[in-house]
Amino acid sequence: MLATLETDPIFKADVLAGLAASPPAIPARWLYDQRGSELFEQITVLPEYYPTRTETALLRAIAPELARWIEPGRAVVEWGAGAQTKTPILLNAIMPAAYVPVDISGGMLRDEATALSRKLSVPVLPIEGDFTRPITLPEQVQGQAKLGFFPGSTIGNFVPASATDLLRLFRQDLGTGALLLIGFDRVKDQARLVTAYDDAQGVTAAFNLNLLERINRELEGDIPVDKFRHQARWNSLLNRIEMHLVAREPVSFTVLGQHFRLDAGQSIHTENSHKYTPESAGLLLSAGGWTPRTWWTDPAGDFMLFLAEAEAERFAP
Template sequence: MLATPDTDTEADPAFRADVLAGLAEPTPAIPARWFYDRRGSELFDDITRLPSYYPTRTETALLEEIMSEVDALSADNCAVVELGSGSSTKTPLLLRGIQPKAYVPVDISGDYLRESAAVVDKDFPDIHVYPVEADFTKPFALPPEVAELPKLGFFPGSTIGNFVPRSGTDLLRHFRDILGTGARLLIGMDRVKGIERLLAAYDDPEGVTAEFNLNLLHRINRELGGDIPVDAFRHQARWNDILSRIEMHLVAKRDVSFSIDGHSFSFARGSSIHTENSHKYGPRGGRVLLLAGGWTPLREWTDEDGDFALILAEAMPNRFAP
């Protein structure tokens, strides 16, 4: 049974604020969450099916392998809260494996959220579906219908890697506050591996990741009244070894000037807009991140090659709460 949230056709003021502030920084950057308008969400789904993009197929196979254990460690009649919804492969595996009472997908892309929630509602008629259109990095309320149910947060895909460790710790604390003490969280984390494999996953020969990155500029033009010449930028993926992360940039191919919402910006040839980080964690680093964010790791699973990890953790009490 699907509950439909209210919608707002206005451009998101947080999007405008992040873009204008980010492009004015000495090192221009835009938060990666703004990739995911409808087209961006579709392109990311395409990326997950590319031969060079190992995380999705590795995590999906691992999830299939461990599902009976996840089920045994999850509360009966729980509510699955997926933070960033829409995985057409991983979400059904989890819902089929643990058979929760409710499913709460949370996503910033309203159209995509409603479409993916409708698919779940059709495929799982015994599960109550309550989509929440929200930026999961900001405070939001869970539907009252799930208030008394035990919660299992689902944060797959190594999305935690998009956040610098300080922000990742804050995000995990935020999840603990939203889901409540005693809730559980199933989270994906990508592991450190050979640079060639990492770069190939984020700069595929098919050019889909490049289109995904450049789509951010199209979105700015469409929603914020920008006049960015998109063809003046190219996609670039870089490995930052000291920070253990892949970085995605939009690099100016020539000197370029443009305006957004009445604000003017100029980029010299070779300068860039930093659009995404994807941090890679070793086993101990991933556990320390969870502990710092208020979650106690309970079980950890990896694939045979150690490329990817799924960790089940429990929300600890906030000992510093008033």
Template structure:
């Protein structure tokens, strides 16, 4: 059953947080815009296309791993599954089929995409109450009253945690613990460190889909913020930053340019970039330490046969104080 939210299909004004992040990010040095703004409808569609690319191993690796370990998940029947950054909810049916939840709460910043995927899941799982929330989960997210008294499982797949710096990731994990409450569990996907020969092509595919995904951010700025950015003056770059243990995505100016966003003038020289995404990769100990810093106690961990990706089940246990 799907709860309809007001405003389905209605056009909305530019998000004020999007406006502030773009204007401040382009004016800053180095220039950077948070990766969450990739996900307008077109960006969400392009990301789904990325997940099917031969170079992009995380989605298929995690989905196969989830299908393998699902019977081992210790989750109370009748729980509410709360998925952070649900997108198309492609992996969600695997989880819902094996834990028999009472409710599913997908949270995503892309409203149109969220509502369509929620409808599809409501049709596929008529006994599960589907309660979509259009929200930026980096800000406080009040959960629906319908799930207040249910045991909760947070679901955070795709190594989305890797898009954040360590302090942001820990802050988010602490916020999730607060929203989900004591005794809740969290199933989180984390991508592991591996050869740049595998990592870089996953973010710079031969078909150019990831490049289109990155460049779509400029199209969105032009459309929603009255920008005059010459999109053809930029190209997509993906690099491995070994010291930071992350893939970085940038939009690099190929020539000197001048443009406006909401009437504010900007200029960039050839070779200058706008930093648009980080994707941090983790070792086993680093992943567990970060979860503990966020208030979650790891209780089980699984990885694929190549050791490329891990799923960790953690619990919001009472906080222990050291001596």
């Protein structure tokens, strides 16, 4: 398929630079085209994948407390909104003024926003875009107090330096006085973590391999997808799961006319999922300009939700 004028120039640049890098790596956000987003929603209900159901149950359990911590009338901005299965729990608990979902997958965003607007009595104002870049909030919510919502431990997809930059960007998007409700997956048994990212049904593998199919579709690629396999690895030094696309044998291919080659066993690094302790999560938030106010965890200690505030800048401790 020929690349068209509609091809995202940032996707193009990231793929070409990533495949040329040593070792090769492509940012995880490009896993989430329409097909990738659909596959990820399938992943969230797999028996091996605990984060979604654990965080959803935790949100339900703390809903009365959220109502005490978060005053009514804030505009809720959710980055990477996806299927928005957790969102109604939050919105029903806190009586917001508006809901602003932000997502890179425009088709799913519009479908979910339409469905959600029928269920809620507040305005739903979707923004299609890359939340790793500054966004302009709708005029209707400018001047209102804000609550950022970043569930799913999506922050774990970013290396610490990038995660810090992202949190600072969120602060810039929302302004001083904003609150942030954010999810963190906790450090736990290695075998359980690896299984969560390499399920028996192969859905996560299909999700990862879809990135190569997307490159073929959108960037004139001729990557032999069947010569790659999905692999999940635990990196104990960096406390993270890594997803890789590993070449089964030596492979050569082109993308937009540029030639690439991988040896057997060489991989394209496609995603990280960092795991946190309460202390490391609080430190990351503080580095990103957010002051932790309180946090919650589930009975098994698998997942955390932190509530933090963007305080005014201080010139002294």
